[in-house]
Amino acid sequence: MLRGASCGLLLLCAAGCRREAPLLEVQVLGASAVQGVDGGERYWFDAPDAPRLITDATTFSWSPAAEVTSVVDGGVVFSRPADGLYALTLRRDGATRIVQLGFRTSVSKLADSFAARARVNLESTRAALEGVAPEDWPWACLGVARAVPVGERSEAHARCAEGAEARGFFTEAVNRRLAAIYWARRARQYGQVPALISRVQRALEQRPDPLTAARLHYQQGLFFAGSGQLREATAVLQQSALEAETAGVPGEATAARAYLAVVSSEAGRHAEALKLAAEAEKGSTAGLADARGVRSNVTWVRLRAHTRGLAGVDVPSLREELTRQVTEAETAGARLDASNYASNLAWLELFEGRLAASQAALQKARALADGAQTVEAVFLDWLDGRLALASSDGAAAVRAFQRMTGDPLDAERVPESSWRAQLGLAEAWLLQGNAVEATRALAEARRSLSSQARGFGDPRERVSFLQDRRTAIADAVRAFVKAGKCDLAWRLADDAQASLARSFEADRRVRLAQLPPKAREAFEAAEERWSNEREALLADVAPSLASVKELEAWKERRAARYAALSDEATRLAASLDAQAPLPTRPAFEPSSLARDEALLEFFDDLAFFVRGGGPVTCGRDAGQLTKSPLRSLVVVDPAGRLSASSLRALLEHASVTFVPSAAWLTQPWAPVQGAPLVIGDPRRDLPAARDEARALSKQLNGELLEGDAATLDAITARWSSRPLLHFAGHGRVSAGAPWEARLDLAKGQSLDFELLLARRPSPGLVVLSGCETGRPLDGIGLAEGFLAAGARHVLATTVEVKDEDARRFVERFYRLGGLEAPTEAFRLAVKEADAAHDESWSQWRLFGAPAR
Incomplete structure (x- = not known):
């Protein structure tokens, strides 16, 4: 039986469902839910599922009597008896064990019936569930949770988890919390996710189960990726794939690997992402409730690689696949998924320059989203803005990108959205002739991108990430050049050249290495204390079935602890800044160059010429830019575009030096002393x-x-x-x-x-x-x-x-x-x-x- 959009397939009870007798072993597999009851646990089975036991018992008897047959094949598999409750007695050499089993017609129909009748908001769900039998309650609540608005679904699933737990359905409580994590992430309710993760982790400590662990780590991977923590996302998704394989569910392992490809793509490692996507496409989807998600992620990776200029992507096939995904999801009633696929199609058409087709796909995506404020809604705003820019409608572009920046939670939790919005705003303001606002938006974009880059502890990840974002920066640079704003275009290009060096200078390991040994040890100890307190806060979950008053008191205590943690994090950052300060450099200004000095900066296919006392000029022919006589020329050329022959010609009359960026020229130099x-x-x-x-x-x-x-x-x-x-x-x-x-x-x-x-x-x-x-x-x-x-x-x-x-x-x-x-x-x-x-x-x- 399906357990909501986040959960995929049936919960197969493994080690966590195992009860051991001194002389008789039994393990029950294939149950859709496990309920704690007096005397042990009851395993519930939906039609057409049948119980499978791994046991050393030799004889079996049913009470009440049931007409069943059994097959011994790596365990004992019974044919499904009639609906009802049964006690199965197992015996071997005088040892006896009783297992409680429950069978009934698929409760999926029960969930569907409540979903159909419960088109309600969250506050009216209690009334919808009055009088429901305890053994039916979890699935009736599931139906209600599916019906409430998107913004309330996480809380609805969390309430279902509490109710299921109170009625002894501990596995269903875990499933509902996994669904709550999924919907909190999609609805951008990021603050709810850590506590929900902590509750599932606690449940796993009590009843270890590799499949539940795989699903939890998969949801964590999606959460980390959505909030820009790509390194953490990679680690938990790799763990999820291994756990799913251990649980014998290859489909869930394939799903984790498909999203690993997405994370690699987001980090800018497109060749690696395409390879992972191809492997996931060939992988088994056995045991996966919805293979559509795997296909969608594979398609997304190819789409993103295509928009980054990688060759080998078949555009007609990509367009056909996206169109098919929209139709299939819409037919299945998965409107939010269909909206997501339609937005991907709109992006492809925009990149291909088919603006009318892109606009049509975008309108369809918005209609299917039904106004839901999900993570996908931010992408729709971005597409609106890019389409407006492509149509030279600066006012519409400003409105679209401002919608992206209007959610402070999104800007705080998803700096990637903030960066793309601010970069788009800079282009939109420029299109309207507002250079002041364009400059301000560029400054915000630079701050956001720097913040993201510092989050990558691995240099490889950081380089890939910044090089990937360079594509979007290059688009903005060209837009500024096209508008005749060579000065702003050059400043943006040079900042992109300097961002990599700045990110390395801000690296935590680099800065800690600057401290004396005792100071470093003290700082790392303080960091560890902060981390432990943070883990304790994440583990502090709301009390089960608390009253409104108790819940409010818990929220106040948690808010106070969170504020204290935030203050301590600020203090730690200030302490590191004081002990290992970042290099501070003023912005480089052309006025610092003498009249016979100049800067030549290459950026992608563009060249900028900055001469002392003159304006910034730009174009594609560096030779034309550097024709005037000079005494000294500084060159920024990360890709090695300046040939040896051109260098030799320049050196005939001027000295030439190379620098990583113009920003480096403002670096102060210490006096030298001693011998070589x-x-x-x-x-x-x-x-x-x-x-x-x-x-x-x-x-x-x-x-x-x-x-x-x-x-x-x-x-x-x-x-x-x-x-x-x-x-x-x-x-x-x-x-x-x-x-x-x-x-x-x-x-x-x-x-x-x-x-x-x-x-x-x-x-x-x-x-x-x-x-x-x-x-x-x-x-x-x-x-x-x-x-x-x-x-x-x-x-x-x-x-x-x-x-x-x-x-x-x-x-x-x-x-x-x-x-x-x-x-x-x-x-x-x-x-x-x-x-x-x-x-x-x-x-x-x-x-x-x-x-x-």
């Missing part, structure tokens, strides 16, 4: 690097750490504020994990991106004479790490280099004044190498501040 620190051949396998380091340390009167002496501790004890940090050795970079770029040190140790941000050595000049030490991937690399860690200049390679080539260019760079004037020395070294037909210069880039 030179690190040579830590792994003892590069003779030319060793010779390079020895010669350089002698030439510059520097301190040399060579071979086994070049350990992490030795380097970090000496590197702060040095005028030069020169490394000659192996550099490592991984295309799949750019944040893991590192320098190989002695004794198998390494120096990585995260450690640079935590220690912030702030050297004046860093020379990384190793392979690919300046190759940025997704805007991240060792050069960017040293710049973020306070270095003023970094000379590094963008490709693999030969040992002798590296030594030759580095010697030329220092000979031409690299330590005193790195920007001019780099320019002269390139010209000299080019004149000698030495192409090794093209492997090098100078990162950092312009010549002043």
